[in-house]
Amino acid sequence: MKSFFKVIGAGGLLCLLCALPAAAQIVNSVDFTTKFPFYAGNTKLPAGSYKIIPSGYNDRVLQIQDASGKYSAFLEYTANQSAAGHTTSEVTFKKYGDTDFLDMIWIPGQSSGVQIDPTKVEMKLAASGQPQAHSVPSKAK
Numbered sequence: 001m002k003s004f005f006k007v008i009g010a011g012g013l014l015c016l017l018c019a020l021p022a023a024a025q026i027v028n029s030v031d032f033t034t035k036f037p038f039y040a041g042n043t044k045l046p047a048g049s050y051k052i053i054p055s056g057y058n059d060r061v062l063q064i065q066d067a068s069g070k071y072s073a074f075l076e077y078t079a080n081q082s083a084a085g086h087t088t089s090e091v092t093f094k095k096y097g098d099t100d101f102l103d104m105i106w107i108p109g110q111s112s113g114v115q116i117d118p119t120k121v122e123m124k125l126a127a128s129g130q131p132q133a134h135s136v137p138s139k140a141k
Helices: 002-022 120-128
Strands: 030-034 038-040 043-045 048-054 061-066 072-081 090-096 099-106 112-116 132-140
Touching (some): 043 072, 090 120
Antiparallel strands (some): 030 048, 030 132, 038 043, 048 061, 061 072, 072 112, 090 132
16 A cells, blocks of 8 residues: 555656646746737737736736837747757747747747747648748847
8 A cells, every 4th residue: 555655656746847847937028029010829919029928817828018018918828848958048930921920939048938829810821831930039037
């Protein structure tokens, strides 16, 4: 009976350790600037400077807001693993035709990133063709 509890305890500890890398990496904020409009979730945002912060409402929701505070959106995300840690902070986009969608946020020194959950429109566009991936530098605070 003791060995059964040891196995259960070890299994629980292993599950906890596996879940820790999947935790949100954005502690304070990530700042970036684009020269093109893009979709963040279902919200179309103009070119400009933006800040991404934890929403404070839910562990799986981020908030993006422009420098003036005029434009903002809430974004659902999933943690995504990378084979190696990133040396720089960057925000990646997927481009379908002439429409860009916010895709990933990478934080330096971490092997996991934040994958923005695709919208129905983006999934429909993805079914019809391959996107062009591109990124802009960002600053994690």
